[in-house]
Amino acid sequence: MKDVAITLCGLCLGGTAMCGVQRTVAEYDWGTLAKSGQRPEGIVAAVDGRTALRISNTNETSLQTKLLVITNPAISKMQYAIIGEVKHEGVRGGGYFELWNYFPPLRTDMVGIQYFSRTLAESGPMGKLQGTSSWRAFTLPFDRTGTDKAPTRLEINLYLPAQGTVYIGPVKLVEYEEDLPAEPAISPEVEVQTRTVGTIIAQKYFLIERKSSAGDGKPRGLILILPGGPGGEDFLPFCANVLTRYAVPAEFVVVELVAPQWSKDENRVVWPSKAFPDSAAKFTSEEFVAAVIEDVRRLRKIDERYIFTLGWSSSGHVLYAVSLSDPKVRGSIIAMSRFLPARLGNLEHARGKGYFLFHSPDDQICPFRDAQLAERTLKEQGAQVKLVTYSGGHGWVPNTYYCDRIKEGIEWLKSINTK
Numbered sequence: 001m002k003d004v005a006i007t008l009c010g011l012c013l014g015g016t017a018m019c020g021v022q023r024t025v026a027e028y029d030w031g032t033l034a035k036s037g038q039r040p041e042g043i044v045a046a047v048d049g050r051t052a053l054r055i056s057n058t059n060e061t062s063l064q065t066k067l068l069v070i071t072n073p074a075i076s077k078m079q080y081a082i083i084g085e086v087k088h089e090g091v092r093g094g095g096y097f098e099l100w101n102y103f104p105p106l107r108t109d110m111v112g113i114q115y116f117s118r119t120l121a122e123s124g125p126m127g128k129l130q131g132t133s134s135w136r137a138f139t140l141p142f143d144r145t146g147t148d149k150a151p152t153r154l155e156i157n158l159y160l161p162a163q164g165t166v167y168i169g170p171v172k173l174v175e176y177e178e179d180l181p182a183e184p185a186i187s188p189e190v191e192v193q194t195r196t197v198g199t200i201i202a203q204k205y206f207l208i209e210r211k212s213s214a215g216d217g218k219p220r221g222l223i224l225i226l227p228g229g230p231g232g233e234d235f236l237p238f239c240a241n242v243l244t245r246y247a248v249p250a251e252f253v254v255v256e257l258v259a260p261q262w263s264k265d266e267n268r269v270v271w272p273s274k275a276f277p278d279s280a281a282k283f284t285s286e287e288f289v290a291a292v293i294e295d296v297r298r299l300r301k302i303d304e305r306y307i308f309t310l311g312w313s314s315s316g317h318v319l320y321a322v323s324l325s326d327p328k329v330r331g332s333i334i335a336m337s338r339f340l341p342a343r344l345g346n347l348e349h350a351r352g353k354g355y356f357l358f359h360s361p362d363d364q365i366c367p368f369r370d371a372q373l374a375e376r377t378l379k380e381q382g383a384q385v386k387l388v389t390y391s392g393g394h395g396w397v398p399n400t401y402y403c404d405r406i407k408e409g410i411e412w413l414k415s416i417n418t419k
Contacts (some may be wrong), residue, residue, distance in 0.1 A: 002117065013190070021177035022176055022177055023077075024173070025172075025174060026073065026172070027171075028170060030051055030053040030204065031044050033068075040053055040067055041065045041067070042161045047087070047167050048087075048135065052168060054165065054167050055218040057160040057162065057163055057164055058163060060162055061401075062159065062162065064159050065155060066159045068154075068155070068171070069154070070156075072152055072153070073150070073151060073153075075173075075404065078143060078144055078145045078296075079175065079176045080174060080175040081173075081175075082156055082171055082172070083139055083171065084137075084138060084168060084169050084171035084333055085136065086136060087133060087134060087166070088167070089092055089166075090163065091129050091160060092270050093127040094120070095131050095158070095162075095242055096118045096128050096158065097118065097119045097141060097154070097159075098117070099117050099140035099156055100115075100153075100154065100155040100156075100157070101117075101144070102152050102154070102155070114190065114396075118140075119138055125138050127139045129160070129166060132178050145320075153257055174316070184199075185236075186236070186240050186241065187240065187241045188211075189211060189245060190240050190241070190244050190418060192208050193206070194206055200283075202260040203260075203291055205255050205256060205258060205292050207293075207296065208239060208240050208254040208255065210244065210245070210250050212243075218251075218301065219301040219324065220251050220252055220301065221253070221302070221304040221307070221410075222252065222255070222296060222307045223253070223295070223308055224252050224289060224292060224310070225256045225257065225311065226259070226285070226309065226311040226319065227257075228316075228335075228336075229269060231314060233258045239254065240254075241408065242403065243310075247402075247407050248407070248410065249407065252306070253296065253300050257292060259285075259289075260282075262281045270286055272319045273321050275321055275343035276343070285315075285318040286322050286326065289318070289329070290322075290328075292313045292324070293328055293329075297331075298372075301337045304328070305414075305419070306417060307329055307330055308324060308329070308332065308333060309329055309333070310332075311333075311334060311335070312336050313335075313336050313337060313365070313366065315337070316335070316336070316337020316366070317337065317343075317344075320344055322331070324345060324346065324349040325349070327352065330354065331353065331416075331417060332356070333409045333413070334357055334397075335357075335359065336365075336366050337359075337366055339373050353378075353384075354384045354385075354386075354412070354413045355374065355386070356385075356410075356413060357374060357386065357387045357388065358388050358390065358402070358405055358407075359371035359388075359389060360390050360394065361391075362393040363394045365393075366394060371387055373415060384416050388409070
């Protein structure tokens with residue numbers, strides 16, 4: 001099984017504004033865009049002496065609107081942003097702007113990488129869209145430190161959870177000549193501890209909890225995340241800032257296991273298991289998961305009914321294996337992964353377990369037929385299985401509401417594990 005690194009990592013940036021010398025890369029006027037044939041969704045109108053794009057949601061259901069796509073932006077600096085002004089009226093719930101940043105693949109055998117930022121702060125230029133506001137500044141920043149490649153495409157969207165009207169003035173793509181103050185790597189809403197199991201340094205994991213529920217003394221569920229791709233600690237911001245905050249219910253403790261790098265071979269097995277062994281590995285991933293469960297149970301009150309795993313791509317085979325070998329694991333959320341039953345051993349141990357599968361029929365890396373085979377095979381063995389599909393291929397694809405789907409999967413697993 002090759003290291004087919006993750007194709008999307010989400011990043012929710014904090015609410016502080018960018019500093020440094022600002023240089024305008026490009027300006028976008030909605031009227032000019034409409035005349036040139038790039039017709040944005042919404043109505044272009046003169047509002048308070050400026051050309052604005054008006055987006056209205058008249059329904060009780062959510063609305064997601066693509067505002068602007070910028071192909072091959074002329075970005076040369078590490079930090080850049082979309083900036084502008086917004087006015088809104090009667091927005092119910094918490095709406096937001098989001099910026100998707102598409103980068104070329106890290107290797108020729110991989111697909112591209114996508115990251116996002118959203119205006120979800122409580123106030124300031126990254127504040128959420130809520131209620132009524134006169135014209136105010138907004139910013140969608142991004143820091144591409146860590147790659148020397150510029151984005152190939154930027155996509156700006158607007159999300160309104162229910163009724164409301166938003167007016168968006170002309171926007172700019174800007175970059176910053178000086179380094180920015182470092183954004184907090186982890187959201188202030190969550191608390192992270194770096195731990196190892198006993199003295200085994202290679203069994204490293206992150207214990208992630210929402211501060212609002214940490215230390216309340218109540219038994220909580222446990223979500224064990226085995227990231228896909230290279231499975232390294234670089235996934236911590238995604239697991240803490242995105243999955244813990246938006247995909248995992250507050251009454252759960254989250255742990256992110258860090259895949260030990262037993263070799264530097266690009267074709268290594270990222271998560272060695274009994275099904276896919278690595279002679280250099282000092283323990284299997286099944287043993288790693290079992291050890292982490294025991295360690296967390298010593299630290300926190302865990303509701304034994306709600307011990308679930310979550311993984312994707314390179315870690316999927318381990319989640320299937322763990323579900324069969326560890327009776328403490330009651331459910332699994334497995335996305336975009338291979339299912340090879342001949343390698344998994346006794347499938348009868350799937351009886352009574354729950355499997356929430358999330359897979360795209362367009363997946364060209366891990367074929368959709370594997371998810372279909374898993375659904376059919378595991379049901380035949382007495383497991384409860386729910387297969388949910390999405391469009392767009394391999395990866396956490398933009399605009400598929402994958403956080404909502406993961407939360408849906410966790411709630412479904414809870415509902416079938418009441419005893």
